[in-house]
Structure formats: C-alpha cells, structure tokens
Amino acid sequence: MYKYDKYDQAIVDARVEEFRDQAARRIAGALTEDQFKPLRLKNGLYLQLHAYMLRVAIPYGTLDSRQMRMLGHIARKYDRGYGHFTTRQNLQYNWIKLEEAADILADLASVEMHAIQTSGESIRNVSSDQYAGAAADEIADPRPWAELIRQATTFHPEFSYLPRKFKIAVTAAEEDRAAIRLHDIGLKLVRNGAGELGFEVYIGGGMGRTPFVAPLIRPFLPAEHLFSYCEAALRVWNRWARRDNIHKQRIKILVHDLGQEEFTRQVEEEWQAILPNQSDVPMVEFDRIAAYFVDPPFEAGAPDEIDRSDPDFALWVDQNVVAHKAPGYAIVNISLKPIGGIPGDASAEQIELMADLAERYSFDELRVTHAQNIVLPHVRKADLYALWQTLSENGLAEANLDLISDIIACPGLDYCSLANARSIPIAQKLSQRFGDDRQREIGELKLKISGCINACGHHHAGHIGILGVDRKGTENYQLLLGGSGAEDASLGKITGPGFDEDGIVDAVEKATQVYLDRREEGERFLDTYRRVGMEPFKEAIYG
Amino acid sequence: MDKAHILPANASGLRFRDDPVHEEPAVTLDAFLTQPNATAVRVEAGEDARRLIPHFDRLALVEVDFPRFRDGRGYSSAKILREAGYTGELRAAGDVLVDQMLFMRRVGFDSFVPNAPVDEAVLAATLARYDFVYQPAADAAVPVWKLRHG
Numbered sequence: 001m002y003k004y005d006k007y008d009q010a011i012v013d014a015r016v017e018e019f020r021d022q023a024a025r026r027i028a029g030a031l032t033e034d035q036f037k038p039l040r041l042k043n044g045l046y047l048q049l050h051a052y053m054l055r056v057a058i059p060y061g062t063l064d065s066r067q068m069r070m071l072g073h074i075a076r077k078y079d080r081g082y083g084h085f086t087t088r089q090n091l092q093y094n095w096i097k098l099e100e101a102a103d104i105l106a107d108l109a110s111v112e113m114h115a116i117q118t119s120g121e122s123i124r125n126v127s128s129d130q131y132a133g134a135a136a137d138e139i140a141d142p143r144p145w146a147e148l149i150r151q152a153t154t155f156h157p158e159f160s161y162l163p164r165k166f167k168i169a170v171t172a173a174e175e176d177r178a179a180i181r182l183h184d185i186g187l188k189l190v191r192n193g194a195g196e197l198g199f200e201v202y203i204g205g206g207m208g209r210t211p212f213v214a215p216l217i218r219p220f221l222p223a224e225h226l227f228s229y230c231e232a233a234l235r236v237w238n239r240w241a242r243r244d245n246i247h248k249q250r251i252k253i254l255v256h257d258l259g260q261e262e263f264t265r266q267v268e269e270e271w272q273a274i275l276p277n278q279s280d281v282p283m284v285e286f287d288r289i290a291a292y293f294v295d296p297p298f299e300a301g302a303p304d305e306i307d308r309s310d311p312d313f314a315l316w317v318d319q320n321v322v323a324h325k326a327p328g329y330a331i332v333n334i335s336l337k338p339i340g341g342i343p344g345d346a347s348a349e350q351i352e353l354m355a356d357l358a359e360r361y362s363f364d365e366l367r368v369t370h371a372q373n374i375v376l377p378h379v380r381k382a383d384l385y386a387l388w389q390t391l392s393e394n395g396l397a398e399a400n401l402d403l404i405s406d407i408i409a410c411p412g413l414d415y416c417s418l419a420n421a422r423s424i425p426i427a428q429k430l431s432q433r434f435g436d437d438r439q440r441e442i443g444e445l446k447l448k449i450s451g452c453i454n455a456c457g458h459h460h461a462g463h464i465g466i467l468g469v470d471r472k473g474t475e476n477y478q479l480l481l482g483g484s485g486a487e488d489a490s491l492g493k494i495t496g497p498g499f500d501e502d503g504i505v506d507a508v509e510k511a512t513q514v515y516l517d518r519r520e521e522g523e524r525f526l527d528t529y530r531r532v533g534m535e536p537f538k539e540a541i542y543g
Numbered sequence: 544m545d546k547a548h549i550l551p552a553n554a555s556g557l558r559f560r561d562d563p564v565h566e567e568p569a570v571t572l573d574a575f576l577t578q579p580n581a582t583a584v585r586v587e588a589g590e591d592a593r594r595l596i597p598h599f600d601r602l603a604l605v606e607v608d609f610p611r612f613r614d615g616r617g618y619s620s621a622k623i624l625r626e627a628g629y630t631g632e633l634r635a636a637g638d639v640l641v642d643q644m645l646f647m648r649r650v651g652f653d654s655f656v657p658n659a660p661v662d663e664a665v666l667a668a669t670l671a672r673y674d675f676v677y678q679p680a681a682d683a684a685v686p687v688w689k690l691r692h693g
C-alpha cells in the first residue's frame with residue numbers, strides 16, 4: 001500500500017500545526033465559532049449532541065496494522081475506548097475534546113494518517129472497492145487512481161469552499177462494491193476497444209433528501225486525464241450551483257436542473273479550457289504511486305482446500321469468505337455487526353486485535369468497507385481456521401455478511417445533532433429478531449437505516465431502507481423497498497405511512513415473509529421485489 | 544514567502560504587488576463592458592468573469608466580491624482570469640478572512656480589502672506554513688509530483 005514520502009509527511013505535519021494554531025485562536029476568542037466552524041469541519045471535527053466528533057480519513061479504506069493500532073490507541077487515550085467505522089470507509093470518535101484534537105492529529109500524522117477534508121464543504125475522502133487488489137473480477141487495482149485523486153484534491157485552492165460536500169468513488173470491477181453511481185463523481189476503470197485504460201465517468205449521483213442515480217456523463221475518459229476532467233466538473237459546479245438553499249447545492253441538483261446533455265456540454269467545454277493548464281498528474285507519477293500497490297508475495301502452491309469439519313467454521317466460511325485472485329488465498333470479512341450490537345463499532349481491544357491478525361495473516365493489510373465491516377484482503381486458506389478461532393474468541397466471527405443483520409446504520413439520535421430519530425436501537429432490535437437461522441433462510445438482504453433525511457445510513461440504497469423522521473415530536477420510521485447501491489443501482493420507494501419503533505421491526509418481518517412466500521428459484525429479496533412490485537408488500541404490511 | 548504591503552488607498556487593505564496603486568474606482572461588470580474607458584471592474588459572486596477576457600488590454604484592476612467567506616465562487620473567477628493571461632491587480636474584497644488567504648493567493652489574488660482588519664503576524668505564519676503543494680495553481684508553487692520527478 002501507499003507510503004508517504006517526505007513531501008506527503010511535510011504537508012500532513014503542517015496541517016497539524018495549522019489546526020493547532022486555529023484551535024488556539026478559537027479558544028482565545030480571536031476566531032468566532034462561525035469563522036472556526038468551516039475550519040474545523042475541513043479537519044473532520046464536528047460538534048455533536050454531547051461532545052466533539054472526530055472523523056479520521058482512511059483513504060479508499062486501506063490501512064496497515066501500524067495505523068490500525070494507532071486507531072485503537074487513540075480510542076483508548078482520547079475517547080471512551082471505542083471507534084466507529086463509517087459508510088465512507090472512515091473511522092469516527094464520538095467523545096473528543098477540542099483541546100486535545102491537535103494532539104490526536106499529531107498522533108495520526110506519526111503513522112501517515114490525517115483527518116483532512118473528512119467533512120465540510122470540501123472534496124471528501126475518496127472511496128473505493130474494499131476488495132481492490134484482491135478481487136478476482138477487477139481489470140486493475142483502482143487504488144493507485146484513488147491515491148492520485150487523494151493527493152490532487154488535498155488542499156485544492158480553487159475547490160476548498162465548495163457549495164456543498166463532494167464525494168468521489170473509484171472502482172475497477174464488474175461488481176460495483178463502492179456504490180459509484182450514488183456519488184458526486186463515480187469512476188469505473190475500463191478498457192476501450194484498443195485496450196487502453198480509461199474511465200466511465202458518472203456525475204451527479206447522491207442520496208440525502210433528493211436522491212439521484214448518477215447518469216453516465218462520459219463513456220470513456222483516457223485515464224491520464226482523470227484529474228483535469230474532475231476539475232472541469234468541479235468548476236462548472238462551483239461557479240453555477242445554487243448558493244441560496246443548502247438543500248439544493250449538491251452537484252446532482254445542477255445536473256438535474258441543467259439536464260444531462262447541457263451539463264455534459266458545459267463540462268466538456270470547461271475541460272477544453274482547463275487542459276492547457278497541464279494540471280493532470282503525469283503518468284510517471286502515477287507509475288510511482290502504482291508501484292506501492294504491487295501484489296504482496298503470495299506463496300506459490302498454497303493449499304487450496306479448506307477443512308470444513310467444524311460446522312460453525314464452515315458456516316462462517318460460506319458467509320464471510322470471498323474468492324481471491326490468487327490460488328490458495330481468500331478474502332476475509334470481519335463482521336462488526338454482532339447480533340444486538342452497534343453496527344460498525346469496535347472496541348480499542350478489538351481494533352488492536354484486528355491489527356495483530358492483519359500482521360500475522362494478511363500481509364499487514366486491512367480494509368474498511370462501506371458496509372461498516374473490516375476486511376483482511378489476503379489470507380491463506382490454510383490459515384482460515386486458526387484465524388476464525390481467534391475471531392470467535394473475541395466476538396468478531398459473526399457469520400452474517402450481506403444478511404439482514406449486517407445492517408448499515410448511521411449514528412442517529414444517540415449522537416448526531418441533526419437526527420430526527422434513533423437508528424442504533426432499531427438496528428439492534430432487527431438484528432435480534434432475525435439473527436438466528438431465519439436470516440440464513442432469507443439470504444442476501446441489505447438493510448440500511450438513517451436517522452434523518454441526510455441519508456448517512458444509505459437508506460435509499462437498501463434492499464430494505466428505514467428512514468427516521470420526526471412526527472409531531474415523536475420518532476417515526478418510514479419503510480423503503482427496492483434500493484440498491486450496486487451495479488444495478490436503484491432508489492428505494494416508500495411503502496406508505498410510517499411506524500413506531502416496534503412497528504417498523506414488525507413491518508420488516510412482514511416484508512421478508514412476502515419474499516419467502518413468493519420467491520422463485522435463485523431470487524434474492526431484491527429480485528422478488530422487482531418482479532412482483534410493491535403491491536403484495538403493501539398488502540401484507542398495511543392490509 | 545511573499546510579503547504584503549499595506550494598501551495606502553485603504554487603511555485595512557493588503558497588497559502583494561510592487562506597481563503603483565490603481566487610482567480609478569472599480570465599476571460594475573455591466574458598466575465596465577459598456578464604458579470603453581473603464582479600467583477597473585468589480586465582479587460579484589455569480590457573475591461570469593470570462594466576459595472580461597476580451598478586455599484585458601485596458602484592465603488594470605479586478606475586484607472580486609466575497610459576500611460570505613464560505614462562498615467560494617470567487618476562487619474560480621480568479622483562477623479563470625489568471626489562466627486566461629490576466630496580469631493586472633486581482634483583489635479579493637468583502638468577507639475575506641486570514642485563514643482563507645493562502646488559497647486566495649494560490650488562485651491568483653494579489654490584493655485584499657477585507658471587511659475587518661487581519662492580524663498580520665497570523666497572516667505571515669499562514670502564508671509560510673506549507674512548504675509543498677499537491678497541485679499547480681496560479682502562483683509559482685511547484686506541485687510535489689514535479690519535485691518528485693525532477
């Protein structure tokens with residue numbers, strides 16, 4: 001994986017000192033809270049209901065065991081012993097003091113990490129496929145491109161006071177594991193007829209209060225022009241987006257208002273104007289970055305058989321272990337969704353344990369997934385049993401990847417100052433209701449919960465989505481069906497009137513029953529819903 | 544890094560240029576485009592700075608307004624003008640705060656007329672803080688990819 005050189009390190013170190021100075025000026029009263037807010041947000045520091053929350057960037061979800069250990073250390077030293085992995089492949093601490101924030105950043109910088117642009121109206125941490133470099137179905141590793149974007153968008157002087165946040169995702173596989181069409185810019189690495197590398201460029205997707213699946217703006221962008229094209233889109237948006245209504249300032253609204261054709265025309269025109277600036281990162285620099293992402297030294301002839309005699313282990317292998325491109329290796333998903341637990345939470349001890357396991361079994365590498373789980377990307381099949389035993393002993397071997405209890409949930413009203421309703425208790429109740437053999441009978445079902453319309457829990461993209469709303473001062477939950485963040489991206493539809501806390505759990509149960517009654521051979525919940533439509537579900541839920 | 548001069552014309556202004564201060568007041572964009580003798584213009588956020596490109600030969604001062612410091616449209620206006628070859632004074636005016644001035648310098652602003660005076664010691668530290676940048680802009684800073692490959 002990528003390693004900082006002296007330039008990267010100097011930039012991150014300077015940011016620590018800059019933030020230390022800004023925080024000191026705030027504490028001394030030289031900056032008003034209004035003036036300070038965008039500055040701290042650009043460094044991932046939110047003021048939440050009970051304390052400051054700090055969001056640490058994990059670029060494209062990749063980190064090594066030294067970095068993971070530092071995340072555990074920070075959880076113990078500055079927080080209450082927990083970290084929370086997020087849907088943007090980042091990590092949040094929920095109990096931070098402003099006075100200590102710069103010290104945390106300094107600790108992060110000591111292991112080549114930062115919190116730059118993890119919030120605020122800036123270009124956010126770029127996300128990618130959690131199986132990058134290990135997946136059998138990718139045409140090349142997308143992470144060197146993601147790192148190129150990370151650098152080029154860090155402290156971009158023209159695009160640091162944008163109309164709203166801006167999210168970029170990159171993939172290189174047929175299966176879309178990064179929800180690219182629900183991003184401001186989604187990039188898919190492809191080859192053209194001549195065998196050259198380039199990108200399909202999707203612009204204008206997003207969730208929030210007005211969700212859109214991004215249209216294809218350019219079917220083939222030569223790879224070497226990746227950044228200048230992003231700049232062109234950013235500039236068109238920065239100049240012409242509305243600035244009068246915070247809910248209408250994302251690029252998806254501009255794309256929608258101008259129409260795909262006119263938006264595309266403007267971006268192409270701007271791109272022609274930008275090209276002479278030579279702001280594209282040259283390919284020799286790409287090659288330098290890419291050299292950090294060569295395959296680890298896989299053992300030739302590593303045994304390919306797995307001893308499945310322990311049934312609990314076999315269950316876990318079937319659910320949480322994924323095919324690897326190298327023979328004798330496998331991709332391991334560590335579920336952070338224990339039945340009844342808080343989705344995405346891990347204790348300092350668990351974080352450190354996962355770091356140790358990565359060092360021992362996975363060439364020192366870990367990934368954070370947008371589904372709030374952890375991946376060990378390169379594990380020898382021969383080591384799976386020993387690994388599973390250690391995970392089991394530490395509450396990390398829940399065999400529920402992509403099942404109904406593998407819930408994505410935002411922090412909701414337990415932490416978030418914008419929330420209308422709690423997300424976590426709903427997730428806990430659902431996982432308890434289904435967390436037995438029933439979830440296996442149901443099979444793949446992606447359930448996603450947001451505590452308000454901002455959709456941090458991706459409820460629009462859930463096969464089943466739940467949205468917390470405020471109804472006359474009480475928490476109320478709307479049910480959505482039929483969303484998907486994958487290559488068959490779609491937005492969920494609301495079933496009808498909302499429910500209270502217990503009612504929503506019952507409603508989900510009824511929806512799954514309709515599926516079980518009506519599914520045909522090989523159909524997932526989503527497929528059955530797409531085939532039979534909303535009506536039978538409505539009848540069962542409200543009838 | 545570069546050093547600011549106090550703008551004599553305006554007690555709270557800062558200027559990073561050595562040429563004499565332009566005396567003529569800035570007029571609105573529409574007025575500038577219809578008055579062939581005008582030499583200074585004020586561009587509001589949301590106006591298209593590209594309309595000035597045919598008139599660089601008579602243009603000595605462009606003042607870009609920042610109605611709120613969080614409104615970043617003026618950064619693109621400045622960068623577009625510099626990309627198109629404008630070399631005259633480019634002034635950021637309005638809600639312009641010290642913590643934004645580094646990026647403003649990078650996109651090509653070389654004078655500032657902020658609503659409230661800035662602390663010059665803080666400004667000097669801010670402008671000197673970063674030795675390296677990741678991307679080329681309208682200033683002289685060399686992106687690290689160029690440094691890495693000679």
Ligand code: SF4
Nearest residue numbers: 410416419451452456
């Ligand atoms: S969806 Fe709403 S409640 Fe949940 S984290 Fe985002 S802003 Fe907070």
